[in-house]
Amino acid sequence: xxxxxxxxxxIEEVALNQVAQEFATPVFVYSENALRQAFSAYxxxxxxxxxxxxYAVKANGNLNILRLFASLGSGFDIVSGGELARVLxxxxxADKVIFSGVGKTAAEIEFALKSxxxxxxxxxxPELTRINEIAGSLNKIAPISFRINPNIDAKTHPYIxxxxxxxxxxxxxxxxxxxxxxxxxxxxxxxxxxxxxxxSQLTEVQPLIDACERVVALVDDLGNLGIRLSHIDLGGGVxxxxxxETLIDLSxxxxxxxxxxxxxxxxxILEPGRSLVGNAGVLLTxxxxxxxxxxxxxxxxxxxxxxLARPALYDAFHxxxxxxxxxxxxxxxxxxGQICESGDFLGKNRSLxxxxxxxxxVKSAGAYGMSMSSxxxxxxxAAEVLVSGSQSKLIRRRETFADLxxxxxx
Ligand SMILES: *Cc1c(COP(=O)(O)O)cnc(C)c1O
Numbered sequence: 001x002x003x004x005x006x007x008x009x010x011i012e013e014v015a016l017n018q019v020a021q022e023f024a025t026p027v028f029v030y031s032e033n034a035l036r037q038a039f040s041a042y043x044x045x046x047x048x049x050x051x052x053x054x055y056a057v058k059a060n061g062n063l064n065i066l067r068l069f070a071s072l073g074s075g076f077d078i079v080s081g082g083e084l085a086r087v088l089x090x091x092x093x094a095d096k097v098i099f100s101g102v103g104k105t106a107a108e109i110e111f112a113l114k115s116x117x118x119x120x121x122x123x124x125x126p127e128l129t130r131i132n133e134i135a136g137s138l139n140k141i142a143p144i145s146f147r148i149n150p151n152i153d154a155k156t157h158p159y160i161x162x163x164x165x166x167x168x169x170x171x172x173x174x175x176x177x178x179x180x181x182x183x184x185x186x187x188x189x190x191x192x193x194x195x196x197x198x199x200s201q202l203t204e205v206q207p208l209i210d211a212c213e214r215v216v217a218l219v220d221d222l223g224n225l226g227i228r229l230s231h232i233d234l235g236g237g238v239x240x241x242x243x244x245e246t247l248i249d250l251s252x253x254x255x256x257x258x259x260x261x262x263x264x265x266x267x268x269i270l271e272p273g274r275s276l277v278g279n280a281g282v283l284l285t286x287x288x289x290x291x292x293x294x295x296x297x298x299x300x301x302x303x304x305x306x307x308l309a310r311p312a313l314y315d316a317f318h319x320x321x322x323x324x325x326x327x328x329x330x331x332x333x334x335x336x337g338q339i340c341e342s343g344d345f346l347g348k349n350r351s352l353x354x355x356x357x358x359x360x361x362v363k364s365a366g367a368y369g370m371s372m373s374s375x376x377x378x379x380x381x382a383a384e385v386l387v388s389g390s391q392s393k394l395i396r397r398r399e400t401f402a403d404l405x406x407x408x409x410x
Pocket of ligand 1: 056058059077100101197199200201235236237238271272273274275
């Protein structure tokens with residue numbers, strides 16, 4: 001989606017220096033075409049199975065992006081009442097919403113029940129009890145699936161690995177049968193599925209296939225006990241290329257899942273986040289200073305960890321390239337923000353041919369960029385722009401200083 005035309009980076013047909021000129025920096029820029037293509041890739045790969053793609057809102061919750069995915073037929077995976085409100089505000093339909101997360105509050109459960117969501121992915125027995133009670137008080141039946149922890153090593157960063165025994169997510173595989181039996185006896189829940197999500201930024205398909213096998217084996221065991229499920233949900237987690245990662249071939253994944261499901265009457269839910277938006281967006285930032293230290297050089301830019309937290313949070317790599325290719329000698333430098341934390345960097349030891357005032361493009365910033373941003377250091381949040389062909393549209397205005405204290409009471 002990024003093209004170099006006459007030594008100038010473009011998204012689709014729009015030159016990035018034009019975006020910076022019109023909307024200032026820092027700014028997130030997304031390609032509508034790349035978003036559409038990422039969604040189609042799932043639809044095409046999984047077309048042999050009855051599949052509902054539920055975009056994981058937490059990756060990027062901008063209303064325009066939610067609206068685009070809704071128009072393509074997407075459902076949504078949410079982890080909070082706020083995300084449900086976003087989906088509804090964007091015009092998404094509640095009956096394609098699944099609700100994940102370990103800590104659903106009573107208020108969130110009530111909101112989701114009243115909205116009529118498709119399914120609660122239940123992560124603990126106390127949560128099951130609470131959902132049943134609240135559904136009872138509202139005279140409703142809550143559709144549920146259990147999030148099972150298949151105990152599979154997703155071989156990813158420990159902070160984003162979620163399928164192992166020692167983390168907080170899901171119900172241990174060994175306790176699944178008991179959990180379903182308990183649920184079967186509750187008056188205000190209806191068991192409809194089973195769910196797992198083993199981690200994020202996965203670069204190998206085998207752990208996903210292993211998880212699918214375990215989940216379908218559980219479906220069979222439950223069937224033998226008279227508990228019939230209508231869907232399996234394999235979560236998200238498909239990785240993207242930030243640097244030189246190998247990529248999961250979605251058709252390999254889909255074929256394996258189709259084979260495991262066989263002729264069982266099961267539909268499939270997927271919850272991709274990163275792989276739908278990550279490489280559809282970049283963060284544009286301007287060089288404020290080039291600082292030559294005694295041991296290190298620093299390129300100080302106007303974006304920081306409050307805009308893009310992933311490097312500081314996970315030591316994540318984002319490729320950083322100049323918007324205009326220049327014929328000057330490159331320096332090796334850390335690309336850092338203005339925040340008063342040593343952890344505030346966007347990239348380390350990068351070779352960059354840049355000078356003060358130049359624009360840099362931080363790649364693969366469409367997922368967990370804006371959605372993880374904050375106002376730390378009283379920094380107003382960046383703008384967001386959606387490019388389509390030769391058009392660029394502001395989809396979130398830059399915050400003002402007044403936005404910073406808007407919710408505060410004196
Ligand atoms: C974060 C999350 C996802 C999305 O993960 P990606 O790696 O972005 O695809 C899906 N399901 C659940 C339950 C999650 O927590």
